[in-house]
Amino acid sequence: MSDRTPRVGEQRPGGRAERVRTAVLEAAAELLTEVGYEKMSVEDVAARAGVHKTTVYRRWPTKAELTADAAQLHSADAVPIPDSGSVVGDLQLLAREVVANIGTEGGSRRSRSIAAAAATSEELATAMHGFWAHRLALSAVIVERAIRRGELAPTTDANLIIETVIGPLWLRLLLTGEPITEDLADEVVRLVTTGMFAD
Amino acid sequence: MSDRTPRVGEQRPGGRAERVRTAVLEAAAELLTEVGYEKMSVEDVAARAGVHKTTVYRRWPTKAELTADAAQLHSADAVPIPDSGSVVGDLQLLAREVVANIGTEGGSRRSRSIAAAAATSEELATAMHGFWAHRLALSAVIVERAIRRGELAPTTDANLIIETVIGPLWLRLLLTGEPITEDLADEVVRLVTTGMFAD
Amino acid sequence: MSDRTPRVGEQRPGGRAERVRTAVLEAAAELLTEVGYEKMSVEDVAARAGVHKTTVYRRWPTKAELTADAAQLHSADAVPIPDSGSVVGDLQLLAREVVANIGTEGGSRRSRSIAAAAATSEELATAMHGFWAHRLALSAVIVERAIRRGELAPTTDANLIIETVIGPLWLRLLLTGEPITEDLADEVVRLVTTGMFAD
Amino acid sequence: MSDRTPRVGEQRPGGRAERVRTAVLEAAAELLTEVGYEKMSVEDVAARAGVHKTTVYRRWPTKAELTADAAQLHSADAVPIPDSGSVVGDLQLLAREVVANIGTEGGSRRSRSIAAAAATSEELATAMHGFWAHRLALSAVIVERAIRRGELAPTTDANLIIETVIGPLWLRLLLTGEPITEDLADEVVRLVTTGMFAD
DNA sequence: TCATAAACGAGACGGTACGTCTCGTCTTGTG
DNA sequence: CACAAGACGAGACGTACCGTCTCGTTTATGA
Incomplete structure (x- = not known):
């Protein structure tokens, strides 16, 4: 290990500790994407990370918590907040980002895995709730921003709008299984924007 | 088992076979509600149904498929389609039914369990997709009906509206963990009805 | 397994259960002899018995208890009680049997293993104490018999004599490590017989 | 450690090195007495000695060798050789010393632990054999002495007599589990002294 | 006095084995 | 012939301890 050169992207190689942490989370994220939560074994994660199983258990007491950490690895930065100048534009971009994230094969499996895992352990659920609140x-x-610009009324419930925009997308992912496309994203935004009585 | 009297409501007692089937599904549904998918073991289901584990496996090849069947047991009839005379009223009632279904402790656990299970096996996912399509x-x-009444334009995408109404509710159940209330239901309907620029 | 012919000595092949039990104990006894208690793993025992590890654990909750059972497998019948007509002769034969049992390479390792295991768990110790009492x-x-024949006084402490005859032999096995020979057996018996002041 | 005052009785405080050595052996001996060999972990020993685990491993490569050293710590001086003037008296005192040593709760556990440990590693066994030879x-x-005094024949096998006296005591400790009392010590000596045909 | 070697503290790690849990299969009676 | 009863294979889980390794700090000691 000591002769290993630090990976690109590790600003401060710091020490083995950080390298191990990253390698394991990376491996877990990959396996979540490839085979899903249930079929991912801690031992496989360890092997792929080039680390021993006990080392994984030293840092993450259960498979569920390992999953929780691995989940945040990529999704934290994955969804930038758009700023196009108009609410409608922003919501459209946001919805499309979600589509890009969960509409692909791998992203779909990973996201579903994590949601499934959250149904398993309370602490993982808590972690996920925290993540979503953020x-x-x-x-x-x-x-x-739209309120400040005067586009929307000051009493507008921000969360409600966001949830209503992305809710149907996740609904398809987790329950109905229907395709998640950019068109869908656009139409949801249009509906939320103008209401169903428009045209 | 043999001394059990057929339950009221079983039009055609059919025989032991049907009694066993029902008892097992009932037990599975209960356990899903009580402890969730992961902590529900097939052996526990069998015990609660007063049946041996092997009997369960004879009919349902995997735990996932058993769960799929048990899931449909109660949800099939659980959501009647409202008919109040106006779209808005109907959507409101629909959303509230969903809230009543997944907003409670037990309902929440059962629903999350099933969603989790769906992430497990492809066939269960398929089953669930079929159920949701229906x-x-x-x-x-x-x-x-609203289109026929002239309330909505003929080109209105029916599914889109339904999905957008119930999407945020399920989003809270499965991801954000925030409370699922009647108020939420009403506000979502209002948003979808009038659009976010209203008032 | 089903095509395996029952081993000789299994009066009633009965069922798989008994075959498995025997095969596992046999395997355990062999491994105790070959590698000793500490280096014997339950998984190895299972493999040698052609059985899965969990099957072993189903019957013997711990390695210690498995060892206890395996120990009794062969030693129960291993030491017949001699009946030569005279106490001295009998004691000599008894001592020589002990030598034959623990004086060899394999017997030595097995016996030491078992004694070591007994130091591990209280229940194993209890089992061993029961075995030795018997x-x-x-x-x-x-x-x-000697007392009935009038060879020895009626107040003679039978256990004391037996223990004093075999004690030194086991002492060598478990503590001093010196060779355990027939000569030693004979001399111990002579000493116990005539006392140290003889000749 | 640095603020620890050298213990009374350490003739030559020498240095940290010696203090550490003693503290570790002492801790090991205590834990052997309290919980036995198997349940004693090197980490616990280190903690009790106020020392880090790696420090222990620096001096004693394995737990077995640590145990070997700790064992000799107390038993070396524990058994003085009696000199009462007569063989019988001496043997009686010797046997009673053994009883005092292994007949108590703590001594019993420690002794059994060590014997068990010896069954584990060849080198520990060798160490123990050396100790017993001594x-x-x-x-x-x-x-x-008795031979010189003319009490016993010049051809008397000294080791045989000692082994026969203490053998039954250790037999009870390690195998049969029956109580080890002074009465037993006395009777064994009487038996070895006069032979079983006496009275 | 100060430099330097040796020992130590701290803690992660690889590795082995343990004992547990549950799934889904298989065998053997029994009504 | 379906079922009860229950052992079994398979495989993952999470735990405990052993012994190793690295890195930084303290301690002893000799130039």
């Missing part, structure tokens, strides 16, 4: 708060900025 | 088709009637 | 009682017959 | 040689003095 994410919604970030996205709510879109609406808040 | 359900959406039923709910779409609300919109189609 | 064995001493059997051997005591030698002395009791 | 100890028997010391005890044999009892017999040799």
